[in-house]
Amino acid sequence: MSAAIELRGLTKTFGANRALDGIDLDVPTGSIYGFLGPNGAGKSTALNIIAGLSRPTAGSARIFGEDVTTAPDTVRAMIGYLPDVPGFYAWMTGEELLRFCGQLFGLRGRTLDERVAALLDLAGLVGVRTPVGGYSRGMRQRLGLAQALINAPKLLLLDEPTSALDPLGRKMVLDMITGLAGRTTIFFSTHILDDVQRVCDRVAILDHGRVIVEAPIEELLERTGPRDLLVELGSPDEAATIATALAGAAWLSGQTLDGARLTVTTTDPDTAMREIPREIGARGLLLRRMELIEASLEQVFVDLIEQDGR
């Protein structure tokens, strides 16, 4: 099966500015794919090309094997797109807007009725009779997501879908996205790392128009540098004893003492988790707690962007 999105040497220039610099990317079918990057990294430019709104300067973008520039109608029939700031006809109601969008995909009759009803329900807009012009930002974003799903797309493109929302609105939109897992491929651009960690299973990080890393999230987190282990002993003295005993270990890259708590930074968490309890046991000390602190995507992201900057 072809990749949902296949970018090869995708380049876009605006005058002297190289917004995309030869991107190569494969987005697996069925994945929820996070497209991360700082502001101005080129995320929206790439999405605009994939959605057929803009043309690449060089390279190609294929959606399920179809080139976006030579088969735009075929591509548009397969995708749903939610822009950063969705624009709606303010005089339409949410239901009218969904009907209009559905009709543009050729949907009619009972199929259209059922789909509109289901999507209004999904977006929490059942019974809302006010025109879209009176909607809150959260309602607009949920309606935007609903219209992007009207054709049951094989690929859903979301451009920063949560970045303008309050926590409640953000949760509702993320819940909608999570609910779609396994039913469609979702390509999700954002700079909110927490959202990506919460809903995505693969991620690409973009900076200065280039993909600097692409991997499943778990792999990316494991691939990072030293990890922290939190070790809590019976007393501050015991913590100090263990800190002294561990000094010089090959896997140790640093440690911080805070009362009875010792934070051990290690390049080899597996060895550290074997050796530390052994040292504690050998001295007859009390191990209250030992916990591997999860690497955060934020740390990975900052490290990678800083490395790229260097």
Add this chain to the structure above:
Amino acid sequence: MTVLGVLLRKELLEIRRTWRIWVLPAIIMFIAVTSPILAEITPGLVRSLAGSNPDVVIELPDPVALDSYRQLASQLNQIGLLALIIASAGIVGSELRSGTAILVLTKPVSRRDFIVSKVLANLALLVGATIPAVIVCWLLTLAIFGEAPIGTLGAVIALWLVAAGGMLCLMMLLSTLIPAQAGAAGVGIAAYAVLSMLALWGPARSWTPAGVLHGITAVIEETPSGIVGAIVATVVLSVVAVALAIRRFDRSELAARERSS
């Protein structure tokens, strides 16, 4: 229903549900209602003004039905066309600014259908606004003057529709070239001014839209020479303007609007 049909229905619904249903029809209706009344009262007003000064003697013929049509033609030619230019200057640009063009054009919709639906809907609005106004004008003229030649009024309105339709097509092109409504309106008004000046120059009236502009008022007296050529030229140029608008829009890059906060 085809995609063009869906878009056309949306355009017509938008006209009905927004300010657009009021502006152009109201202006054309206002012109239609006031023209016979102005034609009737103007000579009296002028006489009464002149009467206050015994040294001034003004002799004016009594008004007739054709004076009503002259008023109508003159006002349509000026106020009507300027209102049309301003009202239609943002036809495409407003959709680009609001992001609704992206909503539509990320669906399987050709940019040609997007433009054509707007042209057809706005032509329908123009015709729909003109017909009732013409009927009102004819009835008022008949009531006030006791006669109202249909043929002459028909010729005035036919030429007005050709000129206004041509201007609408030009505004469609300008709206794709200049997204800012004020900018497109400014260029449209400049184009109207140039055509109005050309209409004063006899040779330019044949085979240019200036002939149609001149003909709207001139046809009340007699059939203007070269009017057929001017109509043909206007129709051809209108089609060319729409074709250029489609070509330009097809090649333009669209981008989602930026967040304002």
